[in-house]
Amino acid sequence: xxxxxxxxxxxxxxxxxxxxxxxxxxxxxxxxxxxxxxxxxxxxxxxxxxxxxxxxxxxxxxxxxxxxxxxxxxxxxxxxxxxxxxxxxxxxxxxxxxxxxxxxxxxxxxxxxxxxxxxxxxxxxxxxxxxxxxxxxxxxxxxxxxxxxxxxxxxxxxxxxxxxxxxxxxxxxxxxxxxxxxxxxxxxxxxxxxxxxxxxxxxxxxxxxxxxxxxxxxxxxxxxxxxxxxxxxxxxxxxxxxxxxxxxxxxxxxxxxxxxxxxxxxxxxxxxxxxxxxxxxxxxxxxxxx
Amino acid sequence: xxxxxxxxxxxxxxxxxxxxxxxxxxxxxxxxxxxxxxxxxxxxxxxxxxxxxxxxxxxxxxxxxxxxxxxxxxxxxxxxxxxxxxxxxxxxxxxxxxxxxxxxxxxxxxxxxxxxxxxxxxxxxxxxxxxxxxxxxxxxxxxxxxxxxxxxxxxxxxxxxxxxxxxxxxxxxxxxxxxxxxxxxxxxxxxxxxxxxxxxxxxxxxxxxxxxxxxxxxxxxxxxxxxxxxxxxxxxxxxxxxxxxxxxxxxxxxxxxxxxxxxxxxxxxxxxxxxxxxxxxxxxxxxxxxxxxxxxxxxxxxx
Amino acid sequence: xxxxxxxxxxxxxxxxxxxxxxxxxxxxxxxxxxxxxxxxxxxxxxxxxxxxxxxxxxxxxxxxxxxxxxxxxxxxxxxxxxxxxxxxxxxxxxxxxxxxxxxxxxxxxxxxxxxxxxxxxxxxxxxxxxxxxxxxxxxxxxxxxxxxxxxxxxxxxxxxxxxxxxxxxxxxxxxxxxxxxxxxxxxxxxxxxxxxxxxxxxxxxxxxxxxxxxxxxxxxxxxxxxxxxxxxxxxxxxxxxxxxxxxxxxxxxxxxxxxxxxxxxxxxxxxxxxxxxxxxxxxxxxxxxxxxxxxxxxxxxxxxxxxxxxxxxxxxxxxxxxxxxxxxxxxxxxxxxxxxxxxxxxxxxxxxxxxxxxxxxxxxxxxxxxxxxxxx
Numbered sequence: 001x002x003x004x005x006x007x008x009x010x011x012x013x014x015x016x017x018x019x020x021x022x023x024x025x026x027x028x029x030x031x032x033x034x035x036x037x038x039x040x041x042x043x044x045x046x047x048x049x050x051x052x053x054x055x056x057x058x059x060x061x062x063x064x065x066x067x068x069x070x071x072x073x074x075x076x077x078x079x080x081x082x083x084x085x086x087x088x089x090x091x092x093x094x095x096x097x098x099x100x101x102x103x104x105x106x107x108x109x110x111x112x113x114x115x116x117x118x119x120x121x122x123x124x125x126x127x128x129x130x131x132x133x134x135x136x137x138x139x140x141x142x143x144x145x146x147x148x149x150x151x152x153x154x155x156x157x158x159x160x161x162x163x164x165x166x167x168x169x170x171x172x173x174x175x176x177x178x179x180x181x182x183x184x185x186x187x188x189x190x191x192x193x194x195x196x197x198x199x200x201x202x203x204x205x206x207x208x209x210x211x212x213x214x215x216x217x218x219x220x221x222x223x224x225x226x227x228x229x230x231x232x233x234x235x236x237x238x239x240x241x242x243x244x245x246x247x248x249x250x251x252x253x254x255x256x257x258x259x260x261x262x263x264x265x266x267x268x269x270x271x272x273x274x275x276x277x278x279x280x281x282x283x284x285x286x287x288x289x290x
Numbered sequence: 291x292x293x294x295x296x297x298x299x300x301x302x303x304x305x306x307x308x309x310x311x312x313x314x315x316x317x318x319x320x321x322x323x324x325x326x327x328x329x330x331x332x333x334x335x336x337x338x339x340x341x342x343x344x345x346x347x348x349x350x351x352x353x354x355x356x357x358x359x360x361x362x363x364x365x366x367x368x369x370x371x372x373x374x375x376x377x378x379x380x381x382x383x384x385x386x387x388x389x390x391x392x393x394x395x396x397x398x399x400x401x402x403x404x405x406x407x408x409x410x411x412x413x414x415x416x417x418x419x420x421x422x423x424x425x426x427x428x429x430x431x432x433x434x435x436x437x438x439x440x441x442x443x444x445x446x447x448x449x450x451x452x453x454x455x456x457x458x459x460x461x462x463x464x465x466x467x468x469x470x471x472x473x474x475x476x477x478x479x480x481x482x483x484x485x486x487x488x489x490x491x492x493x494x495x496x497x498x499x500x501x502x503x504x505x506x507x508x509x510x511x512x513x514x515x516x517x518x519x520x521x522x523x524x525x526x527x528x529x530x531x532x533x534x535x536x537x538x539x540x541x542x543x544x545x546x547x548x549x550x551x552x553x554x555x556x557x558x559x560x561x562x563x564x565x566x567x568x569x570x571x572x573x574x575x576x577x578x579x580x581x582x583x584x585x586x587x588x589x590x591x592x593x
Numbered sequence: 594x595x596x597x598x599x600x601x602x603x604x605x606x607x608x609x610x611x612x613x614x615x616x617x618x619x620x621x622x623x624x625x626x627x628x629x630x631x632x633x634x635x636x637x638x639x640x641x642x643x644x645x646x647x648x649x650x651x652x653x654x655x656x657x658x659x660x661x662x663x664x665x666x667x668x669x670x671x672x673x674x675x676x677x678x679x680x681x682x683x684x685x686x687x688x689x690x691x692x693x694x695x696x697x698x699x700x701x702x703x704x705x706x707x708x709x710x711x712x713x714x715x716x717x718x719x720x721x722x723x724x725x726x727x728x729x730x731x732x733x734x735x736x737x738x739x740x741x742x743x744x745x746x747x748x749x750x751x752x753x754x755x756x757x758x759x760x761x762x763x764x765x766x767x768x769x770x771x772x773x774x775x776x777x778x779x780x781x782x783x784x785x786x787x788x789x790x791x792x793x794x795x796x797x798x799x800x801x802x803x804x805x806x807x808x809x810x811x812x813x814x815x816x817x818x819x820x821x822x823x824x825x826x827x828x829x830x831x832x833x834x835x836x837x838x839x840x841x842x843x844x845x846x847x848x849x850x851x852x853x854x855x856x857x858x859x860x861x862x863x864x865x866x867x868x869x870x871x872x873x874x875x876x877x878x879x880x881x882x883x884x885x886x887x888x889x890x891x892x893x894x895x896x897x898x899x900x901x902x903x904x905x906x907x908x909x910x911x912x913x914x915x916x917x918x919x920x921x922x923x924x925x926x927x928x929x930x931x932x933x934x935x936x937x938x939x940x941x942x943x944x945x946x947x948x949x950x951x952x953x954x955x956x957x958x959x960x961x962x963x964x965x966x967x968x969x
Binding site: 017021022025026028029032033035036037039040042043046055059060062101102105106108109110111113118119121122123124126127128130131132133134135136138139140141142143145158159161162165169170173174177193194195198219222223224225226230241244245255258259262265266269270272273274277280281 | 306307309310313315317318321322325326328329330332333336343384387388391394396398399402406407408409411412413414415416417419424429430431434465473477519522523525526528529532533550551563567570574575578581588590591592
């Protein structure tokens with residue numbers, strides 16, 4: 001280290017500078033970490049403690065001393081939470097499958113077949129991607145109302161797929177660009193039919209792409225409030241987001257129960273963040289989702 | 291004999307190819323027609339009628355005029371712009387700062403990266419619950435701190451005072467959407483060739499000069515896209531504002547999307563609602579033209 | 594069973610946005626069965642398109658392709674019993690090396706046990722037995738390159754097509770694989786067509802070389818013939834390193850008959866071939882290897898600019914009196930420095946004479962025979 005240190009004078013400032021920079025980095029990182037984690041921690045702390053423990057003595061006590069499932073118990077007794085979750089699961093699952101399947105087919109076709117108007121098609125997809133869900137929700141509501149389809153899983157699935165599909169299509173379209181056609185050609189030359197090649201080569205190779213697409217379709221459907229608020233009108237058809245949004249209006253539901261339901265809603269996204277993070281980041285790299 | 295086989299296989303191949311073509315394009319076109327083209331055309335049609343759902347009568351552009359000349363329209367437009375610009379700029383700044391930090395490969399950088407996913411993945415409703423709790427005047431942690439450190443004398447009901455409602459909604463939105471800018475900028479930063487920095491150091495550039503001359507130019511495109519696309523999305527945002535304040539108090543957080551919802555479902559004025567939606571549609575179309583001209587994003591898939 | 598490949602006036606056009614690009618134009622030739630034929634040429638000359646038409650991945654716009662007696666012009670790639678090694682290697686990332694190699698057999702419905710036997714055998718030949726159970730991502734670039742021909746090996750194709758399979762490799766690995774590919778050819782009963790832009794590969798490996806120029810056939814001949822008897826200036830310039838020197842000259846009538854007169858030399862020309870060309874300008878081609886400091890009937894002064902050592906030989910890059918770039922290769926140039934003027938000599942028998950249109954008028958042996966009969 002000391003060897004070859006020609007300008008001995010510069011060594012101190014340089015080290016000092018590096019240390020200063022490092023300190024600044026740590027401070028920024030710590031601040032953001034607090035900004036991001038504290039709200040999440042507060043949710044968990046309120047959810048797993050009894051309200052009396054949290055709100056004793058006028059101050060909010062956020063140090064978890066004893067864990068209780070009391071809030072969850074109240075939630076299940078007093079509300080239709082189970083039903084709401086069931087509804088959410090049904091529409092989320094069907095919309096995720098539909099959106100992903102549509103995206104895989106469209107992405108493959110748009111990439112592999114030559115046609116005029118590709119630019120236009122790309123712009124239509126991107127335009128739809130930037131569209132406001134509420135602007136789309138109004139005519140969809142009227143159309144579904146006219147057709148007598150309001151308040152049905154089918155209608156909500158279509159509406160949710162409408163807002164997730166532009167991005168999943170865009171993602172798969174980009175993904176298939178990275179899949180070399182030589183992989184398919186090599187299968188054809190070896191005697192595999194086009195259909196067989198799709199099943200045995202294209203789909204397995206596209207797996208990371210459509211897992212990303214599925215995650216985003218899932219996130220859109222699971223997070224959705226707008227579409228289910230508009231499309232679902234009877235209480236037993238509410239999804240969990242719409243159902244839970246009305247909890248605080250009730251006398252029997254307090255912050256403890258609200259945070260408990262929040263915690264439950266967070267479980268699927270949390271699992272994705274932990275286990276499927278890399279697929280998710282891949283999606284961000286092609287433009288992210290709302 | 292050989293010609294016959296050739297013709298047969300060629301037809302077979304063509305059939306399979308055509309089948310595949312149909313299998314990929316028919317669902318795509320059908321879907322876009324049913325859930326996008328038809329509703330948009332339908333909505334634009336409805337916007338030309340009074341009471342389009344019950345007793346339609348053609349009124350031309352009267353709905354548009356009503357919406358545009360309404361006394362509160364400038365306020366709603368201003369709220370939309372204010373909300374979109376402030377949340378976009380702050381998410382960009384926070385995302386940029388953190389992306390620069392994580393890119394320095396400090397210890398815990400990957401943990402930080404994972405943490406940044408949470409706000410983005412938490413459903414909007416949950417985010418609202420959390421921030422309503424944090425900002426609550428009676429039991430909210432933030433108010434307790436503010437009062438105990440003497441910043442304010444008495445607790446502030448952030449979401450329900452007209453002075454602070456927009457601020458509270460914006461903070462909540464930045465918390466949820468900041469990671470969008472973070473992840474895009476981080477990906478761009480990681481794609482910069484490290485040799486460029488080494489060259490700059492060899493040539494005597496300071497940290498700041500290297501940032502200004504290498505990092506910023508590489509991020510320029512991403513920053514512009516974030517400003518534009520995130521800006522459009524925030525302008526169109528409905529759920530987070532609706533859930534936080536419902537547009538109140540006294541309309542200070544009523545943006546155009548909120549107003550569309552109110553017109554349709556509170557005032558049952560579908561003519562007005564679709565006219566306002568039409569205005570938003572044309573605004574978006576105008577911005578989209580700029581976006582397509584300036585960035586040519588379709589180049590990524592269509593050559 | 595190896596099959597000959599016949600091209601009959603094959604043409605391939607690509608239409609994009611109103612413009613037509615002709616990739617291959619009027620190609621007619623027959624590749625003998627069981628031969629090792631190389632398709633060579635600069636990038637964009639249509640060699641990959643030609644290969645892909647043999648595989649059935651592209652359909653000719655016009656003309657016919659036949660394997661032996663069977664016309665295959667419109668046959669789909671699935672029905673041709675070709676094997677192809679792609680430039681990008683095209684290993685399936687989701688299959689182990691074993692499954693990659695055996696995929697063609699699986700498609701053909703060969704039972705698993707049978708498949709495994711053949712894969713093991715091929716792996717031994719290619720020295721990749723240790724890699725068989727790995728996934729492609731675990732292999733180095735060189736290992737992947739070794740795996741790629743494996744599938745061709747187990748499949749027993751009639752025609753084996755290789756599309757620049759070594760373009761990204763370093764020199765050592767390249768020479769190793771070159772041997773591997775030749776062994777593959779010996780062991781398989783297949784007609785091999787090999788695409789490359791590297792003429793060294795073409796010249797060292799193949800029985801026949803097809804040299805293309807902008808979609809047209811420039812010359813189709815064994816490598817030696819391509820080197821010694823190019824049919825055009827294009828061929829003479831493309832084949833051989835450094836490139837053939839081109840000296841301009843004019844056909845003139847002198848006291849002793851006809852001569853090709855250039856800047857500083859005068860080469861006697863046979864009257865039967867040049868009688869009608871008096872006054873025309875021609876180009877004399879001379880390979881750098883045939884310029885020597887000792888001997889040579891005709892002389893040339895070269896001003897050296899750069900001297901490179903290539904093993905035991907030295908390459909002098911310089912220019913002639915009129916500024917024409919001239920390269921010379923010899924082991925005797927060790928003490929040449931830039932700026933030195935060298936007197937080099939050449940013999941008429943090593944020359945190629947090209948007309949204005951770039952076609953060869955005659956090779957050196959014709960000139961030399963003539964020169965012997967008419968000593969100056």
